[in-house]
Amino acid sequence: MSQSKNTCSICLSECMKPRTLECSHKFCEECVTDYEKQFKDEECFPCPMCRMDINVKGEATETTESESRLTSVKEYCHAHDDVVENYCLDCKQLVCHRCCLTTHKPHKMATLEERYPECMEEFQSAKEDLEKQLPRFNLYSQQVKVKIREIRKSGDEACQDVDDRIQDLTRALVQVGEDLKSEIWQNCLGEETKMNDRLSQSTNGTQTILANLKYADDVKDKPLSEIEHFKSVLLGNKGSNERRNFIVADFNRTKLVKGTYKDDLTSLVGRIRVIKAKPNANYPQDKYEAVKFP
Structure with a gap:
């Protein structure tokens, strides 16, 4: 069993006036x-x-205040499970008395009391260096926050550009639609005019037939010569009407042939282009890492 660092190995009791x-x-x-x-x-x-x-x-020397402070917390050697008593200057690690006699025998040693003030000085220096780094981390964090706001702002601006572009294209498409509808109605009015001419001719023919039929009802009171003349007129109209084509011709229909827009529409709105940021000359990796203590 390992002895306490304050145990005298001669009397195996607590050290009285340690030397x-x-x-x-x-x-x-x-x-x-x-x-x-x-x-x-x-x-x-x-x-x-x-x-x-x-x-x-x-x-022999009396136990100092630093020695008393060191002995308040016991540390044990990982190799032998004994209380550490020295510091190996070559390996930079705490060692026990068995380590001093074996694996670390040829190495330079320092007592824990000798090593303590030096270690505290190095620790204080490292702490001061760490404190000096804190403003850099704070400044870096503020700069990152600014970049985050700029990222969101650039995203909002790009989305607004998309909305503006859509509105411009919508107005342009509405105008294209109005132009197409105007052309459609021009074609339809042309065809309607042709049909109205045919309707007018049919109406005139109907009115002529009705007038002739009315005259025919009164022909019995007319002279024979007039009846013969009117008969020849009726027969002529009959032949002319029989040769007439009473089939209504179809009209030229106007229809919209839909265009393809799967790719063209996207190209009209625009495409996304990512502008890569220039690397930071001072910090190529653009990365900070803080030391974490256990």
């Missing part, structure tokens, strides 16, 4: 002092945990 050795391991001040006395005749002594040689003359 940190050069290897960053912490022990009770009394425990590490008693342990160091065992090597009073030597220049160095091994760390009770990592066995790193510690200069006997080197004084």
